[in-house]
Amino acid sequence: MPESLSLDVNGRMHRVQAEPDTPLLYVLRNELGLTAAKFGCGLEQCGACKAIVDGEVVFTCNTPVDAFVGRRITTLEGLGTPERLHPLQRAFIEEQAAQCGYCIPGIIMAAKALLDRTPHPSDAEIRNALAIHLCRCGTHTRIIKAIRRAAQETAR
Amino acid sequence: MSELPPSLQRHPDLDTWIRINSDGTVTLFTGKVELGQGLKTAIARIGAEELDVALERVRVQTADTTHGLNELFTAGSGSIEESGASLRQATAEARQHLLALAAERLGVPAEQLRVEDGVVSASTTKQRATYWELLGGKKFARTVTGDAAPKRPEAYQIVGKRGPRLDLTALVTGSARFVQDLTRPRMLYGRVVRPPSPSGRLESLDEAPARRVAGVVAVVRDGSFLGVVAEREEQAVKAVATLRQHARWREQPSLPRMDELHAWLREQPTRSLRVIDGVPVDGPIAPIERPVGAVQTLDATYTRPYHMHASIGPSAAVAEWTTDALTVWTHSQGAYLLRGALAQALGIEADAVRVIHVEGPGCYGHNGADDAALDAALLARAVPGRPVRLQWTREDEHAWEPYGPAMVMKLQASLDGGGQLLDWNHDVWSNTHMARALPYGDRSALVAAWHCGAPMPPPQPFPMVAYHAGIHRNADPLYRVPRRRIVKHFVETTPLRVSSTRSLGAYANVFAIESFIDELAHAAGADPLAFRLRHLDDERARAVLIAAADRAGWAQRRKEYGHGMGLGFAQYKNQKCYAAVVIDLRVDLDTAAIAIERAVIAADAGRVIDPSGLANQLEGGLIQSASWTLKEQVTFDQTRVTSVDWESYPILKFTDAPEIETVLIDRPAEPSLGSGEATQGPTAGAIANAVFEAIGVRLRDIPFSPDRVRAAVSQAG
Numbered sequence: 054m055p056e057s058l059s060l061d062v063n064g065r066m067h068r069v070q071a072e073p074d075t076p077l078l079y080v081l082r083n084e085l086g087l088t089a090a091k092f093g094c095g096l097e098q099c100g101a102c103k104a105i106v107d108g109e110v111v112f113t114c115n116t117p118v119d120a121f122v123g124r125r126i127t128t129l130e131g132l133g134t135p136e137r138l139h140p141l142q143r144a145f146i147e148e149q150a151a152q153c154g155y156c157i158p159g160i161i162m163a164a165k166a167l168l169d170r171t172p173h174p175s176d177a178e179i180r181n182a183l184a185i186h187l188c189r190c191g192t193h194t195r196i197i198k199a200i201r202r203a204a205q206e207t208a209r
Numbered sequence: 210m211s212e213l214p215p216s217l218q219r220h221p222d223l224d225t226w227i228r229i230n231s232d233g234t235v236t237l238f239t240g241k242v243e244l245g246q247g248l249k250t251a252i253a254r255i256g257a258e259e260l261d262v263a264l265e266r267v268r269v270q271t272a273d274t275t276h277g278l279n280e281l282f283t284a285g286s287g288s289i290e291e292s293g294a295s296l297r298q299a300t301a302e303a304r305q306h307l308l309a310l311a312a313e314r315l316g317v318p319a320e321q322l323r324v325e326d327g328v329v330s331a332s333t334t335k336q337r338a339t340y341w342e343l344l345g346g347k348k349f350a351r352t353v354t355g356d357a358a359p360k361r362p363e364a365y366q367i368v369g370k371r372g373p374r375l376d377l378t379a380l381v382t383g384s385a386r387f388v389q390d391l392t393r394p395r396m397l398y399g400r401v402v403r404p405p406s407p408s409g410r411l412e413s414l415d416e417a418p419a420r421r422v423a424g425v426v427a428v429v430r431d432g433s434f435l436g437v438v439a440e441r442e443e444q445a446v447k448a449v450a451t452l453r454q455h456a457r458w459r460e461q462p463s464l465p466r467m468d469e470l471h472a473w474l475r476e477q478p479t480r481s482l483r484v485i486d487g488v489p490v491d492g493p494i495a496p497i498e499r500p501v502g503a504v505q506t507l508d509a510t511y512t513r514p515y516h517m518h519a520s521i522g523p524s525a526a527v528a529e530w531t532t533d534a535l536t537v538w539t540h541s542q543g544a545y546l547l548r549g550a551l552a553q554a555l556g557i558e559a560d561a562v563r564v565i566h567v568e569g570p571g572c573y574g575h576n577g578a579d580d581a582a583l584d585a586a587l588l589a590r591a592v593p594g595r596p597v598r599l600q601w602t603r604e605d606e607h608a609w610e611p612y613g614p615a616m617v618m619k620l621q622a623s624l625d626g627g628g629q630l631l632d633w634n635h636d637v638w639s640n641t642h643m644a645r646a647l648p649y650g651d652r653s654a655l656v657a658a659w660h661c662g663a664p665m666p667p668p669q670p671f672p673m674v675a676y677h678a679g680i681h682r683n684a685d686p687l688y689r690v691p692r693r694r695i696v697k698h699f700v701e702t703t704p705l706r707v708s709s710t711r712s713l714g715a716y717a718n719v720f721a722i723e724s725f726i727d728e729l730a731h732a733a734g735a736d737p738l739a740f741r742l743r744h745l746d747d748e749r750a751r752a753v754l755i756a757a758a759d760r761a762g763w764a765q766r767r768k769e770y771g772h773g774m775g776l777g778f779a780q781y782k783n784q785k786c787y788a789a790v791v792i793d794l795r796v797d798l799d800t801a802a803i804a805i806e807r808a809v810i811a812a813d814a815g816r817v818i819d820p821s822g823l824a825n826q827l828e829g830g831l832i833q834s835a836s837w838t839l840k841e842q843v844t845f846d847q848t849r850v851t852s853v854d855w856e857s858y859p860i861l862k863f864t865d866a867p868e869i870e871t872v873l874i875d876r877p878a879e880p881s882l883g884s885g886e887a888t889q890g891p892t893a894g895a896i897a898n899a900v901f902e903a904i905g906v907r908l909r910d911i912p913f914s915p916d917r918v919r920a921a922v923s924q925a926g
Contacts, residue, residue, distance in 0.1 A: 054423075075443040083398075083442055088390035089383025093521050094603035098855040101521055129383035142381040146373070149821045152829055153245025154380035155387065155522045155570035183863035187855065189521050190245055190571045191832025192825065193866035 058122055062087065063131025073119035078102045080118045081128060089129035089158040093187070100186035103159040104128045110166035129158040132165060141165055144203035145196075152190035160186050164200045172208055176201070213355050216240070216280050217295035223306075223349040225278050226299040227256070231345035233327070234266045237296060240280025241288040242271045242542065242566040243376070246885050247822030248288050250375045254818055255293050258367045259300035259360055260307075261324035262340070264375070272544040272566040282543040282645065284574070284709060286785055286883025289818060293881060297359050305357040306349060311338045362816065362877030369817050369875055376568075388540045388567040389525045391598060396527070397426055398442040399588040399599035400449040402435040402456065403609055404660070406849040407705065408463040411435060415455040422448040427591040432662030436588050438597055462847035464704045471512045471617050474638050477700045480672055484695040487676045487685050487783055494696055500631040503623035505732050509725055511620070511909045513717040514842035515705055516613040517852075519860060522570030523606040524577030528585035529596035535562045535589075539582040540569025541646070547579050549648030554583055554658045554665060555590070559648070573833065575708040577601055577610045579646035583655040604853045609656055612843055613710030614640040616680070618721035622690075628733030630744055633693040635684050637718060640700050641670040642679040644708040654708075667706075672699035677782040683715035683890060686722045687780055688744040705845065712889035715781060716834065720911065723777040723894020728907065737776050737898060738763055747780070749813050749874075753789040754778050756872050757811035761791035766902075771796050775898025777891035786884035787813040790831060792895040793867075796903045801915035801922075803839055803900060805867040810888060812871070815879040824871040826885045831869060834892035836861035839913050 055070045062085060069084045076095075081087045081104070093101030095114045102114040105127040133139035138146070141161050151157050160183060167174055167182040174182070179200050188196065213221075220226070228236040237256045243249045253267040270276070272283075280292055304324065311329040312319040315338060321331045327340040362369070379385035404410060411433040419428050419437060424444030429436045435452060439445040465473035482489035499506055527538040535557070541547045544564040552559040564582070572578055585599035601609075616639040623631045644667070646654045653665035673679035681697040710716075730740035738758050745751055758764070758776065766774040773796075778789040793807040810827050817823055840859055844852040852858035893911070901907050906921040 072443065075441075079442045082390070083392075086392075087383070088386065091387075091522060092389060092600060093523075094855060096603060096854055098603075099521060129381075133382060135378050135382055135384075138378075138382070142378075145381045146377050149374050149377065149825060151245075151374075151377060151380050152247070152825055153521075153569075153571035154376075154385060155245075155520075157380055158383055161381065180863045180866070186863060187521055187860060188863075189519055189573070189833065189860065191829030191836075191861075193832060193861075193863055194828060194869045195825070197863070197866070 058118060060121060060126060061124065062126045063128060071118050074117040076113065076115055077118045077121050078113040081113060087128050087130050091155055091158060100159040100163065101156055103162050105162050105166055108166065108169065110163045129161055132161065140207050141200070141203040144199040144206065148195050148199040148202060150192055150195035150199035152192050156186060156188045160196060164203070168204055168207060172204065174204060213298060213353060214291060214294040216291050217298055217353055220278055221352040223299055223303055223351050223353060225276070226296060227303050227349065229340050229344045231341060233341050234268055235260060235262055236268045236270055238270050238276055238278055239292045239296065240272050240278040241283040241292045243568050244283060244542070245571045246826055247374060247819055248283070250822060251289060251293060251818045252296060253375055254367050254372070255297050256300045258365060259297055260304050260327070262327045264367055264372060266327065274544055274548050274564045279545040281546065284542050286781060286885045289881045290883050293818065298357070299353060301359040302353050302357040303349060306351060307340055307343055310343045314338050314343065365877065369820065369877055371821055372819070374822060385568070387522065388527065388538055388569050389522055389600065391527050391538055391567055393527060393529065393596040396596045396598055397438045397440060397592060398445045399436055399438045399585060399597045400445045401584050401599065401605065402449050402452050403605055404433060404458055406460045408848065409458045409460045411456060412459040413457045414452070418455055419448045419452040422451055428452070429588055429591045431587070432664065433660040434587060434657050436584065438588050438592055460848055464845050464847050466847060467845055470514065470615055474615060474617055474700055477702050479638065479698040479700050481696055481698045482672060484681045484684060484697055489672065489674045489681060489697055497621055497634045497694060500623050500692065502625050503631055504626045506621065506623040507728055507732055508619065508621035509728060509909060511618045511721040511724060513616040513720070513911045515615050515707070516710060516837050516841055517607065517843060517858060518573040518576040518610055518710055519858065520570045520572055520576055520606065523601040523603055524581035525569070525598065525600045526582040526585035527596055527598045528582070528589035530589050530593045533561055535586055536565065537562065537582050537586060538565050538567045540567060540572065540578045541582060542572060542575065542578070543645060546645065546647050547582060550579065550646040550653065550655060551583055551586055553648050553650065554653050554655055555586060574710040575611050575645050577606050580609065580656045583657045587657055607853045607858060608850045609706070611644060611706045611708030614642060614707040616714065616717040618717060620721055620725045622725065622729055624729060624733050628735055630688065630690045630729065633686065633688070633690040635722070636696045636698060637680055637684055637714065638698040638700055639680040639714065640703045640707045641672065642707070642709055642713040643673055644668060644670065670701050670703055672697065677784065680714045682713045682718065682782060683779055684718040685783060687747055687750055687783065688726065688741070689746055690744070705843065705850070711830070711833065712781070712886035715779065715886065716837070716889040716893060719777070719779040719890025720893035720897065723779070723891060724897040724907070724909065727775070727898040727901065741778065749787050750778065750780060752874060753787045753811040753813050756874060757789035757791045757809050760811065760870060760872050761793065761809040763791060771798050771903055773899040773901065773903030775895045775900070775902055777894030777898065779890045781883065781887040785882045786887035788827065788887040788891050790888055790891040790895045792892065792899045794896065794899045794903060796900065796918065801918040803913055803918065804865065805835055805896070808867045808869045810869065810871045811874065812884065812887060813874040813876060814884040815882040816877045817873055817875040818881060820873055820875070823873060823884055827871055827888045828869045830886060830888035831892045832861060832866060834889045835896060838893045838896050838911050842912050
């Protein structure tokens with residue numbers, strides 16, 4: 054039976070109707086219209102679905118929504134807007150670090166979580182933070198460069 | 210009119226291509242689509258340049274069958290040459306017409322007018338006229354004449370210069386809507402249940418448990434085609450799991466043994482065609498003759514497995530039926546052809562179908578997008594008046610997308626006493642590289658049509674016979690040889706579904722050619738770069754090779770066991786972009802894993818439209834090719850495909866990605882050359898050659914897994 058659940062997403066409280074075992078991804082995308090997090094595999098193998106929950110970047114494609122009640126969820130839409138871009142978003146734009154862009158939301162969230170805990174990551178740390186994330190267009194080099202750039206600009 | 214680009218000849222009305230909007234923007238129309246390759250930005254740049262308007266004013270609308278602008282497929286690296294060239298001419302003509310209107314309004318001869326950001330002025334008058342005042346919201350009502358000359362490259366302010374990618378802000382802020390994200394009023398969610406094997410057919414099904422799942426609106430069964438429609442996406446997911454539990458399938462072995470795949474391929478009946486100047490011709494095929502004066506003769510056989518497109522986003526589509534009309538939102542590469550294919554599969558008239566392209570994840574060729582469109586239409590037909598968003602699963606995509614076909618290449622060549630090539634022989638075996646969704650009549654390329662109760666069989670596979678197409682694409686090297694014998698062996702028997710995958714036959718052919726030319730260089734005691742240059746007259750080819758080698762530090766490359774630098778080169782389709790790739794890699798002596806540390810690309814794409822977009826595509830192709838070459842092969846037993854997720858089909862990761870440097874040789878006076886597929890082949894050859902430099906073994910069978918590295922080392926040692 055669908056239940057009424059309260060979720061804290063991008064700094065606002067939302068009341069959603071969903072079966073408690075519905076993966077968070079479908080609630081974000083279809084109930085809240087936050088379609089940045091993507092369905093890539095539903096198997097926690099590609100990272101396209103990732104969002105930040107209480108500061109940690111996590112898969113959303115499999116974990117039931119009721120596990121997220123009472124936790125702070127941040128999606129790409131909550132990071133910045135065209136009028137107020139987050140430094141990561143600005144860096145991705147400046148480095149043109151996207152081709153089809155499907156993998157990008159999950160990657161930017163992983164990068165945000167990384168920079169929040171490691172403001173000056175080494176290249177190896179950047180690569181490891183993205184180890185589970187798959188990009189088929191082959192934009193890896195620019196993505197790493199964009200994260201490096203965002204780290205430098207945030208550090209200033 | 211005969212000098213006009215073909216697309217423009219077919220669609221000569223200016224209003225088909227350009228609209229001056231009354232709000233100060235310009236809309237350009239193209240029959241091509243954005244696949245992540247930067248098409249919309251490139252088109253916008255071309256139009257903004259010719260019209261003399263700021264890039265920010267330009268909107269690009271891509272394929273929608275109501276536009277009537279059929280430019281066939283966005284494939285084969287043709288968009289800039291076909292649509293881009295057409296728009297270049299069309300916008301030049303539009304500007305000319307707008308100036309004529311301005312001349313009349315301002316009372317000044319057109320030659321005295323200048324345009325800046327859509328504002329027309331002359332030094333002889335204070336009066337000005339804008340495009341929007343002259344024609345805003347109105348039609349051109351003209352056909353192209355061919356008289357207007359496009360802007361001279363020396364005057365370029367946008368084309369060839371660095372600038373923003375127009376859709377990037379939406380992508381990084383999450384407001385971009387892929388077809389997977391599309392919502393429409395009263396939309397339902399759909400999933401399909403595909404058979405567990407290519408031969409699989411539904412034997413029995415108890416639908417009742419799935420119908421009882423909360424929110425299920427329809428269970429659709431037509432023969433072996435099976436799907437559900439539900440109010441909520443998670444309900445559709447639950448319902449298909451239930452359907453699967455209550456379905457029984459009839460299956461049989463229909464696949465060759467994976468470990469005997471290439472022997473199997475060579476044993477099949479073939480239609481063999483000699484390829485002369487890039488075109489297959491019928492006729493007798495003489496056996497290879499060892500040339501007079503041959504001092505050394507080498508031969509080698511190279512293989513490629515089935516490879517996947519493996520898009521990060523599984524295919525999807527939205528379909529909606531109204532009284533007798535169907536609208537489909539799809540990421541298909543060929544909206545107009547798909548329309549015809551859908552109409553035939555659904556038994557309706559093509560003009561009752563509207564197909565609209567919406568961006569999807571990268572497709573890298575013919576993936577599941579067209580099939581998802583038919584799936585969506587079949588499900589939506591069960592719920593007329595309500596749109597259905599149909600989403601393939603990861604397993605659907607891995608198991609059912611058409612693959613890049615397995616190939617065998619057998620090469621033989623002889624050297625004279627001076628180390629010069631005397632001949633070149635290339636035999637290549639493969640299934641077709643082309644099974645796209647077209648209206649084939651009573652056959653269909655779409656999976657659901659094969660499974661429906663009244664099935665439409667797949668199209669008859671046929672060998673492509675156009676210039677450098679399919680199996681024989683890039684089988685004819687640019688190297689100068691006194692005689693060459695190129696033979697394409699088309700294998701009709703197609704156990705696994707195959708179709709166009711980025712660069713088609715070129716990836717494997719160039720892998721073989723570039724590996725073999727290195728083998729010959731070593732036999733001749735020559736440096737691989739010098740050996741290539743010795744046999745290459747094309748100045749532009751030489752230039753990219755030298756540029757890549759210089760940037761990579763080829764002449765100073767270190768000789769250290771376990772480290773190696775290798776070279777690869779091709780001109781895509783012998784007509785399009787020239788690309789040379791240098792790969793610098795390390796072989797881990799414990800794990801036998803190959804790690805690419807650094808790569809250099811040098812490319813000549815003629816007139817560069819968007820340098821950053823071009824480099825992105827070349828680098829992306831390098832990464833994808835490296836992934837194919839090092840890690841990928843579709844796995845199967847004799848009944849089923851077994852590579853159905855990312856664990857069973859791993860691809861290159863961020864921890865594997867090399868540093869890449871790209872050198873672009875911009876030639877603004879030359880025509881633009883298609884480039885999206887240019888690095889696939891050269892990268893594979895460069896990797897093979899670098900491995901040889903590193904550990905002295907020649908890997909000829911893709912993928913270069915650690916097991917194969919170990920096997921090759923023990924065989925050699």
